[in-house]
Amino acid sequence: QKEVEQDPGPLSVPEGAIVSLNCTYSNSAFQYFMWYRQYSRKGPELLMYTYSSGNKEDGRFTAQVDKSSKYISLFIRDSQPSDSATYLCAARGDTGRRALTFGSGTRLQVQP
Amino acid sequence: EPEVTQTPSHQVTQMGQEVILRCVPISNHLYFYWYRQILGQKVEFLVSFYNNEISEKSEIFDDQFSVERPDGSNFTLKIRSTKLEDSAMYFCASRGGQNTGELFFGEGSRLTVL
Numbered sequence: 001q002k003e004v005e006q007d008p009g010p011l012s013v014p015e016g017a018i019v020s021l022n023c024t025y026s027n028s029a030f031q032y033f034m035w036y037r038q039y040s041r042k043g044p045e046l047l048m049y050t051y052s053s054g055n056k057e058d059g060r061f062t063a064q065v066d067k068s069s070k071y072i073s074l075f076i077r078d079s080q081p082s083d084s085a086t087y088l089c090a091a092r093g094d095t096g097r098r099a100l101t102f103g104s105g106t107r108l109q110v111q112p
Numbered sequence: 113e114p115e116v117t118q119t120p121s122h123q124v125t126q127m128g129q130e131v132i133l134r135c136v137p138i139s140n141h142l143y144f145y146w147y148r149q150i151l152g153q154k155v156e157f158l159v160s161f162y163n164n165e166i167s168e169k170s171e172i173f174d175d176q177f178s179v180e181r182p183d184g185s186n187f188t189l190k191i192r193s194t195k196l197e198d199s200a201m202y203f204c205a206s207r208g209g210q211n212t213g214e215l216f217f218g219e220g221s222r223l224t225v226l
Contacts, residue, residue: 032213034213034214034215036217041201041220041222042219042220043116043118043203043217043218043219043220044155044203044217045217046214046215046216046217049213049214051213088154088155090155090215092213098160098167098168099145099157099160099168099170100145100147100157100215101157102154102155102156103154104153104154105154
Protein backbone atom coordinates (compact mmCIF):
# COMPACT_ATOMS: atom_id res chain seq x y z
CA GLN A 1 0.00 0.00 0.00
CA LYS A 2 1.33 3.42 -0.95
CA GLU A 3 1.86 5.71 2.03
CA VAL A 4 0.14 8.69 0.40
CA GLU A 5 -2.40 8.14 -2.35
CA GLN A 6 -3.79 10.79 -4.63
CA ASP A 7 -6.04 10.69 -7.69
CA PRO A 8 -3.85 11.81 -10.62
CA GLY A 9 -6.71 13.47 -12.51
CA PRO A 10 -6.73 15.42 -14.67
CA LEU A 11 -9.47 17.45 -13.07
CA SER A 12 -11.04 20.07 -15.33
CA VAL A 13 -13.32 22.76 -13.90
CA PRO A 14 -14.74 26.06 -15.16
CA GLU A 15 -13.38 29.33 -13.84
CA GLY A 16 -15.05 30.32 -10.56
CA ALA A 17 -15.80 26.74 -9.49
CA ILE A 18 -14.95 25.31 -6.09
CA VAL A 19 -12.25 22.68 -6.42
CA SER A 20 -11.86 19.77 -4.02
CA LEU A 21 -8.57 17.86 -4.02
CA ASN A 22 -8.10 14.83 -1.80
CA CYS A 23 -5.50 12.42 -0.50
CA THR A 24 -5.50 9.42 1.77
CA TYR A 25 -2.58 8.14 3.76
CA SER A 26 -1.77 4.93 5.57
CA ASN A 27 0.86 5.88 8.16
CA SER A 28 -0.86 6.77 11.43
CA ALA A 29 2.38 8.40 12.66
CA PHE A 30 2.01 11.26 10.19
CA GLN A 31 1.49 14.56 12.00
CA TYR A 32 2.49 17.24 9.51
CA PHE A 33 0.50 17.70 6.33
CA MET A 34 1.26 19.96 3.42
CA TRP A 35 -0.15 20.93 0.07
CA TYR A 36 2.16 22.06 -2.70
CA ARG A 37 1.45 23.51 -6.11
CA GLN A 38 3.80 22.55 -8.92
CA TYR A 39 3.88 24.11 -12.36
CA SER A 40 5.44 22.12 -15.16
CA ARG A 41 9.20 21.59 -14.64
CA LYS A 42 9.24 23.88 -11.60
CA GLY A 43 9.81 23.27 -7.91
CA PRO A 44 6.95 22.50 -5.52
CA GLU A 45 5.57 25.69 -4.00
CA LEU A 46 4.20 25.39 -0.46
CA LEU A 47 0.53 26.40 -0.31
CA MET A 48 -0.78 25.12 3.00
CA TYR A 49 0.69 23.54 6.11
CA THR A 50 -1.31 21.84 8.87
CA TYR A 51 -0.18 20.18 12.04
CA SER A 52 -2.37 17.27 13.18
CA SER A 53 -6.14 17.37 12.55
CA GLY A 54 -8.21 20.42 11.77
CA ASN A 55 -8.89 23.12 9.23
CA LYS A 56 -6.75 25.96 8.02
CA GLU A 57 -7.80 28.77 5.73
CA ASP A 58 -5.62 31.13 3.70
CA GLY A 59 -7.39 33.34 1.20
CA ARG A 60 -9.12 31.14 -1.36
CA PHE A 61 -7.50 27.98 -0.01
CA THR A 62 -8.72 25.75 2.82
CA ALA A 63 -6.87 22.67 4.01
CA GLN A 64 -8.55 19.97 6.09
CA VAL A 65 -7.01 17.02 7.86
CA ASP A 66 -9.06 14.21 9.38
CA LYS A 67 -6.64 11.91 11.15
CA SER A 68 -9.38 9.50 12.21
CA SER A 69 -10.05 8.61 8.57
CA LYS A 70 -6.53 9.46 7.34
CA TYR A 71 -7.96 11.90 4.82
CA ILE A 72 -6.45 15.18 3.61
CA SER A 73 -8.33 17.76 1.54
CA LEU A 74 -7.60 21.03 -0.19
CA PHE A 75 -10.43 23.30 -1.29
CA ILE A 76 -9.93 26.14 -3.74
CA ARG A 77 -12.71 28.72 -3.93
CA ASP A 78 -13.33 30.93 -6.96
CA SER A 79 -10.81 28.98 -9.01
CA GLN A 80 -8.80 30.91 -11.61
CA PRO A 81 -7.01 29.79 -14.79
CA SER A 82 -3.75 30.62 -12.98
CA ASP A 83 -4.59 27.84 -10.50
CA SER A 84 -4.03 25.33 -13.31
CA ALA A 85 -1.14 23.21 -12.04
CA THR A 86 -0.39 19.91 -10.36
CA TYR A 87 -1.27 19.81 -6.66
CA LEU A 88 0.80 17.59 -4.41
CA CYS A 89 -0.19 16.47 -0.96
CA ALA A 90 2.58 15.44 1.42
CA ALA A 91 2.90 14.22 4.99
CA ARG A 92 5.52 13.28 7.55
CA GLY A 93 5.77 12.13 11.14
CA ASP A 94 7.51 13.28 14.27
CA THR A 95 9.33 10.03 14.89
CA GLY A 96 10.85 7.29 12.79
CA ARG A 97 10.88 8.27 9.14
CA ARG A 98 10.61 12.06 9.24
CA ALA A 99 11.13 12.74 5.56
CA LEU A 100 8.18 14.21 3.69
CA THR A 101 6.28 11.61 1.68
CA PHE A 102 4.47 12.88 -1.40
CA GLY A 103 1.39 11.77 -3.24
CA SER A 104 1.63 11.43 -6.99
CA GLY A 105 -0.14 14.75 -7.59
CA THR A 106 -3.47 15.78 -9.11
CA ARG A 107 -3.37 17.78 -12.31
CA LEU A 108 -5.93 20.61 -12.24
CA GLN A 109 -7.07 22.58 -15.26
CA VAL A 110 -9.29 25.64 -14.74
CA GLN A 111 -11.02 26.59 -17.98
CA PRO A 112 -11.60 30.32 -18.61
CA GLU B 113 11.02 36.71 0.53
CA PRO B 114 13.74 34.18 1.41
CA GLU B 115 14.08 31.32 -1.02
CA VAL B 116 16.07 28.20 -1.75
CA THR B 117 18.29 28.68 -4.78
CA GLN B 118 19.76 25.92 -6.92
CA THR B 119 22.42 25.76 -9.62
CA PRO B 120 22.71 24.76 -12.36
CA SER B 121 19.15 24.89 -13.63
CA HIS B 122 20.00 22.29 -16.26
CA GLN B 123 23.01 20.03 -16.68
CA VAL B 124 23.69 17.58 -19.46
CA THR B 125 26.36 14.95 -18.81
CA GLN B 126 27.69 11.74 -20.25
CA MET B 127 27.03 8.45 -18.49
CA GLY B 128 29.80 7.68 -16.01
CA GLN B 129 30.67 11.32 -15.34
CA GLU B 130 30.50 12.96 -11.94
CA VAL B 131 27.96 15.71 -11.30
CA ILE B 132 27.68 18.21 -8.47
CA LEU B 133 24.39 20.00 -7.87
CA ARG B 134 24.48 23.05 -5.66
CA CYS B 135 21.95 24.59 -3.33
CA VAL B 136 21.80 27.61 -1.07
CA PRO B 137 19.12 26.92 1.56
CA ILE B 138 17.15 29.63 3.30
CA SER B 139 19.35 31.48 5.73
CA ASN B 140 18.95 30.32 9.35
CA HIS B 141 17.33 27.06 8.33
CA LEU B 142 18.78 24.00 10.02
CA TYR B 143 17.46 21.02 8.09
CA PHE B 144 18.37 20.37 4.46
CA TYR B 145 17.04 17.87 1.99
CA TRP B 146 17.45 16.53 -1.51
CA TYR B 147 14.52 15.11 -3.42
CA ARG B 148 14.26 14.00 -7.00
CA GLN B 149 11.45 13.72 -9.52
CA ILE B 150 11.76 11.58 -12.59
CA LEU B 151 9.65 13.00 -15.43
CA GLY B 152 6.00 12.14 -14.91
CA GLN B 153 6.58 10.52 -11.52
CA LYS B 154 6.20 11.55 -7.91
CA VAL B 155 8.65 13.57 -5.85
CA GLU B 156 10.93 11.11 -4.02
CA PHE B 157 13.02 11.66 -0.92
CA LEU B 158 16.76 11.10 -1.22
CA VAL B 159 18.47 12.40 1.90
CA SER B 160 18.16 14.75 4.86
CA PHE B 161 21.02 16.57 6.55
CA TYR B 162 21.22 18.18 9.97
CA ASN B 163 24.06 19.32 12.16
CA ASN B 164 26.63 18.46 9.49
CA GLU B 165 25.61 14.87 9.07
CA ILE B 166 23.08 12.76 7.25
CA SER B 167 20.04 12.23 9.47
CA GLU B 168 18.02 10.06 7.13
CA LYS B 169 18.36 8.58 3.65
CA SER B 170 16.22 6.53 1.31
CA GLU B 171 17.06 3.32 -0.51
CA ILE B 172 17.67 5.43 -3.62
CA PHE B 173 20.59 7.22 -1.92
CA ASP B 174 23.23 4.56 -2.48
CA ASP B 175 27.03 4.77 -2.58
CA GLN B 176 27.09 6.79 -5.80
CA PHE B 177 25.48 9.71 -3.98
CA SER B 178 27.00 11.98 -1.36
CA VAL B 179 26.08 15.28 0.25
CA GLU B 180 28.18 17.99 1.75
CA ARG B 181 27.84 21.36 3.40
CA PRO B 182 31.23 22.78 2.52
CA ASP B 183 30.62 26.17 4.11
CA GLY B 184 27.93 28.04 6.01
CA SER B 185 25.68 28.58 3.04
CA ASN B 186 26.04 25.88 0.38
CA PHE B 187 24.64 22.36 0.37
CA THR B 188 25.72 20.04 -2.44
CA LEU B 189 24.66 16.72 -3.91
CA LYS B 190 27.34 14.74 -5.74
CA ILE B 191 26.54 11.87 -8.06
CA ARG B 192 29.79 10.00 -8.61
CA SER B 193 29.22 7.94 -11.75
CA THR B 194 26.00 8.95 -13.42
CA LYS B 195 23.67 6.42 -15.01
CA LEU B 196 20.93 6.97 -17.56
CA GLU B 197 18.31 6.42 -14.86
CA ASP B 198 19.71 9.33 -12.84
CA SER B 199 18.08 11.70 -15.33
CA ALA B 200 15.56 13.65 -13.27
CA MET B 201 14.79 16.97 -11.61
CA TYR B 202 16.69 17.28 -8.36
CA PHE B 203 15.14 19.52 -5.73
CA CYS B 204 16.84 20.96 -2.70
CA ALA B 205 14.67 21.90 0.27
CA SER B 206 15.16 23.39 3.71
CA ARG B 207 13.25 23.60 6.96
CA GLY B 208 13.69 26.00 9.84
CA GLY B 209 13.91 24.05 13.06
CA GLN B 210 12.79 21.10 15.17
CA ASN B 211 9.29 22.41 15.70
CA THR B 212 8.67 23.86 12.27
CA GLY B 213 7.08 21.63 9.71
CA GLU B 214 7.12 23.76 6.58
CA LEU B 215 9.53 22.52 3.93
CA PHE B 216 10.53 25.00 1.23
CA PHE B 217 11.80 23.83 -2.14
CA GLY B 218 14.07 25.33 -4.74
CA GLU B 219 13.24 25.48 -8.43
CA GLY B 220 15.27 22.36 -9.13
CA SER B 221 18.22 21.26 -11.23
CA ARG B 222 17.36 19.22 -14.29
CA LEU B 223 19.94 16.50 -14.91
CA THR B 224 20.07 14.80 -18.28
CA VAL B 225 22.41 11.81 -18.59
CA LEU B 226 23.25 10.74 -22.14
